[in-house]
Amino acid sequence: MNKKAISLTVNGRVREALVPPRMLLSDFIRHELELPGTHVGCEHGVCGSCNVVVDGKAVRSCLMFAVQANGTEITTVEGYDTAEGLHPIQQAFWEEHGLQCGFCTPGMLAAAKELLAANPDPGDDEIREAISGNLCRCTGYEFIINAIRSAAKAMREAEIQKTLQPA
Amino acid sequence: MKPSAFDYECPTDLNAVLAMLGDTETETSILAGGQSLVPMMNYRLAAPERLVDINRLPDLDYIREDAGFVAIGALARHGEIKASELVGRHFPMMSEAYDWIAHAAVRNRGTLCGNLCHADPASEMPALMQVLDATLVVAKATGTREVTAQDFFVGTYETVLESDEMLTEVRIPIPEAGTGWGFEEVAMRKGDYAWCTVVATLRVVEGRIAAPRIAVSGVGDAAIRLGAQEETLAGAEPTSAVFEEIAAAAAAAVNPPNVEHISADYRRDLLRSLLPRVLSAAASRVAA
Numbered sequence: 001m002n003k004k005a006i007s008l009t010v011n012g013r014v015r016e017a018l019v020p021p022r023m024l025l026s027d028f029i030r031h032e033l034e035l036p037g038t039h040v041g042c043e044h045g046v047c048g049s050c051n052v053v054v055d056g057k058a059v060r061s062c063l064m065f066a067v068q069a070n071g072t073e074i075t076t077v078e079g080y081d082t083a084e085g086l087h088p089i090q091q092a093f094w095e096e097h098g099l100q101c102g103f104c105t106p107g108m109l110a111a112a113k114e115l116l117a118a119n120p121d122p123g124d125d126e127i128r129e130a131i132s133g134n135l136c137r138c139t140g141y142e143f144i145i146n147a148i149r150s151a152a153k154a155m156r157e158a159e160i161q162k163t164l165q166p167a
Numbered sequence: 168m169k170p171s172a173f174d175y176e177c178p179t180d181l182n183a184v185l186a187m188l189g190d191t192e193t194e195t196s197i198l199a200g201g202q203s204l205v206p207m208m209n210y211r212l213a214a215p216e217r218l219v220d221i222n223r224l225p226d227l228d229y230i231r232e233d234a235g236f237v238a239i240g241a242l243a244r245h246g247e248i249k250a251s252e253l254v255g256r257h258f259p260m261m262s263e264a265y266d267w268i269a270h271a272a273v274r275n276r277g278t279l280c281g282n283l284c285h286a287d288p289a290s291e292m293p294a295l296m297q298v299l300d301a302t303l304v305v306a307k308a309t310g311t312r313e314v315t316a317q318d319f320f321v322g323t324y325e326t327v328l329e330s331d332e333m334l335t336e337v338r339i340p341i342p343e344a345g346t347g348w349g350f351e352e353v354a355m356r357k358g359d360y361a362w363c364t365v366v367a368t369l370r371v372v373e374g375r376i377a378a379p380r381i382a383v384s385g386v387g388d389a390a391i392r393l394g395a396q397e398e399t400l401a402g403a404e405p406t407s408a409v410f411e412e413i414a415a416a417a418a419a420a421v422n423p424p425n426v427e428h429i430s431a432d433y434r435r436d437l438l439r440s441l442l443p444r445v446l447s448a449a450a451s452r453v454a455a
Contacts, residue, residue, distance in 0.1 A: 004175060021175030021218070043168035044206035045273060057275040063205040064276070067175055068220060111271065132358055133270020
């Protein structure tokens, strides 16, 4: 079947490729772009490990074809950190022991990122709801919830600091 | 867990989509949100020769109020509908049900129209659309037709859609003022397919139930309305004795699947327990 040309922005970098239509976005990200931080668990939309952020929304990359991502802007876990270091959500996962084996972590981060972008001060129920589509087999989830709560607080405090700085 | 090869088309106008569907030589599926189709393709339970991606048709992405109904286009995502103030105001039952439907990342892509076309027998929206008396607008190259939600579902993963047709819009009539509603579901986890979903709307006129509509999913090979129980309910008093009686009759009437971790009898028990709760919630929500 004919390959299709696509052009998209991944972690701030424009990427162009020829892809067969049946190539899943998850496989494209891992094998073609060599960004293995996106994990592939169930490949049928249940586990959430392959979540990436497409045009600002968390999306299952195993349920999207790479060809559909033409023209989109994608952030994978490799694109979360900044010049200053880890993203505050990543930092909080580290500090609060929000991961053990780390397999679910990139998907959890994508879900947390979308949640905190829309709701800077979520309650625990809202955090639970936001990560309800992501399976973790190690942590029992409690440390993940702690991490997201702690990240929200750090990000709110950073916002306040920013407004206090002299122009 | 990789889909088999297919041809991919991504038209930018609806006529082109319908023309491709009209070419019945090539087995074609519409790709909207892909949250049901792509898992089936990954499992190779579905292997269409061609996918026609409608995601570049922004004209199909709308939720808008029209004359007495709300119209939801083929590209409106579950997440947008869940968050829609318009939907929440007119159909609070839909907003409530959406807490039970999939998870955020799936709702970000999945569409209501795609969900209805997939026709999973344990999916919630096919039951809600029947209770809300929705009309489905079905298009093909030579014209459009309207199908009621009640006539749309045929069986497991089966609808009245022909291979050259596409569901382009759902029209949900705005309920008469004073209509009460109820929704209850039991699933293994929130977001999973229902073991039993029960939904109902009704009014109470001079102490008697009027215009009752009840639908269930998860307890048969398709979501269905409980017509016989609606008939019994119409004109009756909204008492718990009446609701229990109706629920017992409904439980005896359905034919749930018998699978190893959840028996048909258990699903009947769920229906018998949930239906009275749904009916009394609906009766208590009837505006004075």
